[in-house]
Amino acid sequence: MKPDALKARLRGVLAFTPTPFTSRDTLDVDGLAKHVDYLVHAGVHAVVVCGGMGEFFSLDLDEYRGAIRTAAEAAHGRVPVLAGIGHGTRVASHLAEYASSVGVDGLLVHPQYFVEPSDEGIARHYQTLARACGLGMVVYSTRTAVVSLALLRRLAEIDSVIALKDECGDLRLFSECVQDLGRRMMWINGMAEALAAPYFAAGAQAFTSGLVNFVPGLTLAVWTLGIAGRFDELHTLVADKIRPLTKLRERQRGHAITVVKEAMNLLGLPGGTMRLPMVPLSPQDREDLTRTLSDLGILAE
Numbered sequence: 001m002k003p004d005a006l007k008a009r010l011r012g013v014l015a016f017t018p019t020p021f022t023s024r025d026t027l028d029v030d031g032l033a034k035h036v037d038y039l040v041h042a043g044v045h046a047v048v049v050c051g052g053m054g055e056f057f058s059l060d061l062d063e064y065r066g067a068i069r070t071a072a073e074a075a076h077g078r079v080p081v082l083a084g085i086g087h088g089t090r091v092a093s094h095l096a097e098y099a100s101s102v103g104v105d106g107l108l109v110h111p112q113y114f115v116e117p118s119d120e121g122i123a124r125h126y127q128t129l130a131r132a133c134g135l136g137m138v139v140y141s142t143r144t145a146v147v148s149l150a151l152l153r154r155l156a157e158i159d160s161v162i163a164l165k166d167e168c169g170d171l172r173l174f175s176e177c178v179q180d181l182g183r184r185m186m187w188i189n190g191m192a193e194a195l196a197a198p199y200f201a202a203g204a205q206a207f208t209s210g211l212v213n214f215v216p217g218l219t220l221a222v223w224t225l226g227i228a229g230r231f232d233e234l235h236t237l238v239a240d241k242i243r244p245l246t247k248l249r250e251r252q253r254g255h256a257i258t259v260v261k262e263a264m265n266l267l268g269l270p271g272g273t274m275r276l277p278m279v280p281l282s283p284q285d286r287e288d289l290t291r292t293l294s295d296l297g298i299l300a301e
Helices: 002-009 029-042 062-075 089-101 119-133 149-155 170-185 193-202 216-227 230-250 256-266 281-297
Strands: 012-016 046-049 079-086 106-109 134-141 162-165 187-188 206-209
Touching: 002 134, 002 162, 012 216, 029 046, 029 062, 029 216, 062 079, 062 089, 062 206, 079 089, 089 106, 089 119, 106 119, 119 134, 119 149, 134 281, 149 170, 162 170, 170 187, 170 193, 187 193, 193 206, 193 216, 193 230, 206 216, 216 230, 230 256, 230 281
Parallel strands: 012 046, 012 206, 046 079, 079 106, 106 134, 134 162, 162 187, 187 206
Antiparallel strands: none
16 A cells, blocks of 8 residues: 555554464464454454554564564455554564565554664664655654654655654644644544543544454444544543543553453453563452453443
8 A cells, every 4th residue: 555545544543453372472363363353344444463552572573474464464455454663773674574565554663662763863764664665654652752843844754654643642742743744644643542532632633542452332432422523422431431441551561451452351352361571460450350341331241
């Protein structure tokens, strides 16, 4: 898919899939394929594999390529598939080239971790990825790697950079970027359902979700209400249904992933096991998750 074509389709709910591992700590290819198909049938607008939710940092390169290929094949062109691409420029370029070769539609370019590159280094990183594959790229801004307006302007000079995912939660900066670059980018709320209303108001055209993996109906309802401007109903839905789940994910570091995987397992979906350095939920946290899912009517008694 050409960058402009992908840009036009990056509206709505972007599902960030977990990577399921078996009890033997191997990649569950069949489980991942089934889950991508489940998400497509549920009505999501795009699927992202090997994101933070997908524990890309724990995948060896063969697994990384396997997950990318599996997601693209399972989606079968029904919705765009984006591959999260991390690591240094050399490894990232090889992965980007591979993603393009197996039918992935675009890249979510992860921030560098441990190191803090200069704006020059980051710009050259994106330029190298663009030469490697030609796929549309989403810039990823986080609390630990905030993309400034000046840097985003520079990245916007690269034709294949098509969107910004904001996960730093700075609505003032997000609004400045929207006002400055306007239609040059698609604007993605990376703070998910809980902050959907203010991000919609600031110009977001899509939002990312981990909860969609086990409650797609709730997540899609957030999108429907938000895009229609029915913010009173949206606030009520978030307070009553989304916030109890978000609190569990915020309880402890790592829970943003672990709670989603365990909820999927409880609901008969292929969440799979955790892989170190991530660890399973404690018995108490698992009990609280089970109770919350039951109280919300998600898990049958």
